Amino acid sequence: MLDDTISQQAAALRRGDYSANELVTAYLTRIVARNGMLNAYLTVTEQAALDGARAADAALADGSAGPLTGIPIAHKDIFCTDGVRTSCASRMLDNFIAPYDATVVMRLAAAGAVVLGKTNMDEFAMGSSNETSFYGPVRNPWDSQRVPGGSSGGSAAAVAAGLCAAATGTDTGGSIRQPAALTGICGLKPTYGRVSRYGMIAFASSLDQGGPMARSAQDLALLLQAMAGFDPRDSTSIEREVPDYTAALGVSLQGLRIGLPREYFDAGLDPAVGDAVRAALAELERLGATLVDISLPHTHLSVPAYYVVAPAEASSNLARYDGVRYGYRCDNPADLQDLYQRSRSEGFGAEVKRRILIGTYVLSAGYYDAYYLKAQRVRRLIRNDFLEAFGQVDVIAGPTVPGPAFRLGERSNDPVAMYLSDIYTLAVNLAGLPGLSVPCGLVQGLPVGLQLIGRDFDEASLLNVAHRYQQVTDWHLRRPPEA
Amino acid sequence: MSISNDEVRKAAHLARIWVPAEQLPVYAAELNAILALVERMNSVDTSQVLPLAHPVDASQRLRPDAVTETDQRRHFQAGAPLVQDGLYLVPKVIE
Numbered sequence: 001m002l003d004d005t006i007s008q009q010a011a012a013l014r015r016g017d018y019s020a021n022e023l024v025t026a027y028l029t030r031i032v033a034r035n036g037m038l039n040a041y042l043t044v045t046e047q048a049a050l051d052g053a054r055a056a057d058a059a060l061a062d063g064s065a066g067p068l069t070g071i072p073i074a075h076k077d078i079f080c081t082d083g084v085r086t087s088c089a090s091r092m093l094d095n096f097i098a099p100y101d102a103t104v105v106m107r108l109a110a111a112g113a114v115v116l117g118k119t120n121m122d123e124f125a126m127g128s129s130n131e132t133s134f135y136g137p138v139r140n141p142w143d144s145q146r147v148p149g150g151s152s153g154g155s156a157a158a159v160a161a162g163l164c165a166a167a168t169g170t171d172t173g174g175s176i177r178q179p180a181a182l183t184g185i186c187g188l189k190p191t192y193g194r195v196s197r198y199g200m201i202a203f204a205s206s207l208d209q210g211g212p213m214a215r216s217a218q219d220l221a222l223l224l225q226a227m228a229g230f231d232p233r234d235s236t237s238i239e240r241e242v243p244d245y246t247a248a249l250g251v252s253l254q255g256l257r258i259g260l261p262r263e264y265f266d267a268g269l270d271p272a273v274g275d276a277v278r279a280a281l282a283e284l285e286r287l288g289a290t291l292v293d294i295s296l297p298h299t300h301l302s303v304p305a306y307y308v309v310a311p312a313e314a315s316s317n318l319a320r321y322d323g324v325r326y327g328y329r330c331d332n333p334a335d336l337q338d339l340y341q342r343s344r345s346e347g348f349g350a351e352v353k354r355r356i357l358i359g360t361y362v363l364s365a366g367y368y369d370a371y372y373l374k375a376q377r378v379r380r381l382i383r384n385d386f387l388e389a390f391g392q393v394d395v396i397a398g399p400t401v402p403g404p405a406f407r408l409g410e411r412s413n414d415p416v417a418m419y420l421s422d423i424y425t426l427a428v429n430l431a432g433l434p435g436l437s438v439p440c441g442l443v444q445g446l447p448v449g450l451q452l453i454g455r456d457f458d459e460a461s462l463l464n465v466a467h468r469y470q471q472v473t474d475w476h477l478r479r480p481p482e483a
Numbered sequence: 484m485s486i487s488n489d490e491v492r493k494a495a496h497l498a499r500i501w502v503p504a505e506q507l508p509v510y511a512a513e514l515n516a517i518l519a520l521v522e523r524m525n526s527v528d529t530s531q532v533l534p535l536a537h538p539v540d541a542s543q544r545l546r547p548d549a550v551t552e553t554d555q556r557r558h559f560q561a562g563a564p565l566v567q568d569g570l571y572l573v574p575k576v577i578e
Contacts, residue, residue, distance in 0.1 A: 095562075096562055097561075097562055099555070099558050099561065099562065192538040193539060207538070232546065235544055235546075236543075236544075237544075238539070238541060239544075301524055301526075301527065303520060304520055304522070304523045305524060307520060307521055308521055308524075315498060322499070324564075324571050325562075325563055326562040326563055327562075327564075329564035333574045335575065335576045335577070336573055336576045337499075339573060339574055340499040341499045342501065344498075344499050345501040348500070353500055354510070354513060354514070354517075356498045356500060357491065357495060357500065357502075357510060357514060358514055358517055360494045360497050361486065364497060371521065373534055374525075374529060375521075375524065376534030376535055376536060377529035377532040377533070377534050377535075378524050378527065378529060378532075379535040379538075380532050380533060380535035381529065381532060415513055415516065415517060416517060419517075419520070431538060432538025432539040
């Protein structure tokens, strides 16, 4: 049952093949066996999960079950969960018990999902490898010497290793799609504003977007259905009707125009990854899609613009961690300035400090125009590239990541090399568009992903393309050797 | 543009992060590598381009100016390092 997709599990629960209690217990047993090595979970909420399973079985028995009733999921530790530690993988929030639920958490609970626990991540979602967590790195279930990707690496590893049926993630520069690609699962970054950010601990407010991670596109559709929609408590949430994502699956690809940006197939792409992506594109062509050569000419500026906008917003958002109202406080501060400075210096890790410093620098007097304003202008050029491309094509496709998962520690001392891991994903966040990664092959025994990018709020097309692809391929059914 | 040790110290002070003196050159080198990457943006002329602050170019939505939240001070202060009589306690500052 742990190898089943969500839709298979939902059907099996309704048929009575197994109970929610049996399903949840099986996952909890597997977590005990595997989490020590993977470090994918930071907190396992065993009793709450068993209580949730009991309630799910009651709902299944009395006919009041929702679409996700009894489905065991995990939340990235960036989502506030009432009464449960929400650490953001930082020493700063090591002692923080969230006093409320994030909207995403509430909506998935309302749909009947059972929460198994909270997953590891890069500290405050800053990282591309899941090595910056205060609680140690997550290991890739396909090869324990390699990273699972970041920052939603714990969620990705948990889904890939069968430690939950699905998980939530957040994507500021590729943090759902990149780990999904490196662990052989599916991940969707919705359009900015589609899923509420209320209760999601802020990193870079104009880029952060929560989304689902699961084994199939069909599962992503089920999860997004529960997560998406206007939230009056999030001022960046957009009032727009949520379509029926599951009903949109199965539409023919005949006549669909898929744009291939030549900049995504340049010299920086691992040739074997390029071959796998091209094979996936050929499959989509066989399904009726037309492949169109396009250009996104400002792609090379997405990494520079991102590493101004994201740290600038982070430096502002993380100013709230001052040791006064919640979170870590240093011992015996001499005065208020000492309290601020030592609490922040002791509470934050190296990557977070690096980004706060760069953000503070680019926003400081004399540099704002040269860096931040310039980056916001470049951001419009990047978005305009996409808008122009969507005049010619319906969906854009390319690799999610330039290469397969790299070794732990390989890029830890070279921030710029690490930042380039996200070269194909960052532009999507800067432009606010939806992006989806779907497994499309194995290179040296490691998964690689095909990235699909859509028009604003057109998640349905991405889910449909990925679903059609998964109906004729089995990459999403492959499991890590020991899972 | 390149960032000096003094500028790292200044940014660290503004951010209320303590960087030990021996670490200043390390941070300066890392930040300079990042800034070198960032300065690739200067390869395009953006003088006629409007900045994009919101990713889908939407304007900020406002809600009616009405009280909607209930008083949960005690609940929220349960996670504070130190409180007394509903107030957060911090060290004295004597100038």
